[in-house]
Amino acid sequence: MKPLIFPVQMDLVRPEEDAIYMCSNSLGLKPEKVDEYMNELLDMWANWGVLFQFEGRFAGRDIDLPPRGAMERMVGGLPYEVALMNGLTVNLHCALIHFYRPSRERFKILIESQAFPSDMYAVKSHLSMHGIKDEEGLVLLRPRANEQTLRKEDILDLIERNGDEIALILLPGVQYYTGQYFDIPTITRAGHEKGCIVGWDLAHSVGNVELHLHEWDVDFAVWCTYKYMCGGQGAIGGFFLHEKHWGRDAPRLDGWWGTRDDVRFRMEAQIHPAPGADSFRISNPPAWIVVTVLAALEVRFRSDQHEGNDEEAVLVDWVLGTPSEVHQRGTQGKTQGDKVKKKKKGYGFQRVSLPHTAQQRHVIPLRSGDARCVLSRSRDPITLVTPSDPRERGCMISVAMDGCGAEEVHEELLKRGVVTDMRVPEVIRVAPFPLYNTFEDVWNFVQMLRDVILLFSS
Template sequence: MEFNHSLQFARKLDRNDSLKSFRNQFHIPKVKGKTAIYFTGNSLGLQPKATKKYIDEELQDWANLGVEGHVHSRRPWVSYQKFSKTILANIVGARPAEVVAMNQLTVNLHLLLVSFYRPTKERYKIITEHGAFSSDQYAFESQIRFHNLNPDDTLIELKPREGEFTLRTEDILQAIRDHRDEIALVIFGGVQYYTGQLFDIKKITAAGHEAGAIVGFDLAHAVGNVPLNLHRDDVDFAVWCSYKYLNSGPGAIAGCYVHERFSQADLPRFAGWWGHNEKERFLMRKGFKPMKGVDGWQLSNHPILLSAAHLASLEIFKQAGMKNLVEKSVQLTGYLEFILNQIDPSHKYFNILTPSNPKERGCQLSIFMKKNGKKVFSDLTRAGVIADWREPNVIRVAPVPLYNTFEEVYLFGEIFRKALGVKL
């Protein structure tokens, strides 16, 4: 599509947007009494209006039924994790038995690393990206030490080439080949949180498997944002949170995926009663018998109120469809990139760290400020833009296709241009 830098053009795109009605299903924050331009869905998604209804229904069933709600509520609590499986499977490109909502992201990461990071004397190293999200870094370091290894000798963190901001796929694949005889695990973020780069999950997985390693991904910034095909791409395991693009609320229940080939594998794991064979779960006998599939990694019974909020948002994804959301996202983010390049074509004030190729990013653009970054960010905030600052000098903005508009992209560009002091 050929873009045009005008409010009229942006409004035309909104009129032709087949997903425009979904914005009305969300609460949009206000700043100084005016509707904010909320470009921070990559950090915390907005609240669906249906969330209160879903939670209230569970509160009503709890009030009316007490413990009987486990089997007699409108969505029986004892099997609550099953209600989200089909939608989650469609979002991440998996089979329902391969996905489950449970715990928090880092808890799930630790649980799966217990099973899938099994270092030996010869094969013990982990390949990941340099500057991974801090929680992942802490998880890797502590898991390595748990096996009495030294993170400095064990963790291989790949950096972009000199003068570049993102990793080249060929460099990742070459690093895997170079260390093929000593790596136990290859694990990357699906979308790098700082730069917004979408890694080539299929190629990385194939290279890792060819080298004899297990391959996993942290999909915190990818799930609900980019097209995923975890089963088809043969990924071994993945984890994600649901409070960003999945709009399930602060501290929301997270999720994980384990490929079906491990469905009945005799893997070491930390066990809990909700992962035990559900037909025998309430017999309270010794001897853990894991459920088939990823459900066998569950520990505790489902947190119903968190899960109700999760379902409220997932139903919206079911209605909209990931294919449609991705198509709009490509246009919406492409328009934002176009507007930014119109403002500063010579890159005097900023660079966009995020790859320009739509197949290598989601809806986040990371703007690397060359000067006055904090001041510009403060000006944006005062003008009603809710964006995200990342030290030392990056403004992250993410126009989300479920609730952001092309007009907002245009208006953001005008506010940003004035904050920079640029005249067109």
């Protein structure tokens, strides 16, 4: 067995088997083609030197273009509405500079109170640059008392009541902590009816849920590509600009890569803005963080996208199913898991070669009915944070460890070769991802989670 970087406990694993990797919400697995593409880049650099900028399929001058068509399909954008550039928060700053134009009457920004910290930092920095105090410029969306997710009617009501003062709305497509999938078209339409610009952070949405940004009339969106897009840590970010805003008379940070491709190397002092979202590009993107995304997109579009969405729902339902439902599935679980495993063999992603146990035991899964689940012999409940309605979630499930520490549960799962992640103060996040997770993965995960919970509650 190869060396491991986290504390797998050898008497709890089978060394010959892969890990159960359910952490695509944090970092997707590596596409198999990445090694080939990286080596090709290194060879071109070594053998061609500066000519590498203009030669080969990964020529530097056009390196951000090969993945763009597939990315447009992923988010539902028209040609030139999508650009690959920078990182997510840098792209958010670019959008805010352009779209946040406060006036005396309309100067507030609507954002959820528990937004991802980087989004909150960015928003507050723009308020500060305009001399607006946080307490004056922020309209914060908060869940109701004793609830962890936001109700759509509360979001719409807040927009209706405060919309005349709101310059810009920034929300996540899928919330990073709870896994809640927001109704993007309805919220966007409500914001527009009140005269607000509406932008979306799609870090946990792209590659996870279906998106139609152009059709939904979204003003702008930003995302990363290392989660469900499997582009690797620090991979290039994504940016969407609706065509109705092309040529908008507003500030924009210009740079060499934002000028038209056909005149870029004339080195003229006057910029000739590239069409659409491309005009927001600033610097030439590093090839190394683009080809990884290309490799992942190629795998995804070799698959049947519709089938993938259906399978995602089934995989998550297996985790959230009632005991009677899973008991009925129990006799066919191994067979169905093997079927999916065969289907995905050589599917384009490298499974993590970490051991895990695969013993078949009776499953007592998380129940979704009233969002609470008491596992057998456990006195302490755990809480399902993520909405149980499949229309309000993607493939990530957040579980609050009310009766035992999330950090301790996370460490015990790692000892068993199960890779999830935890977020303070008490949540374990699990993402059964249909591009490489199987029914057998889900089957084994639920049993191991049960074992760990019982370990702490016995």
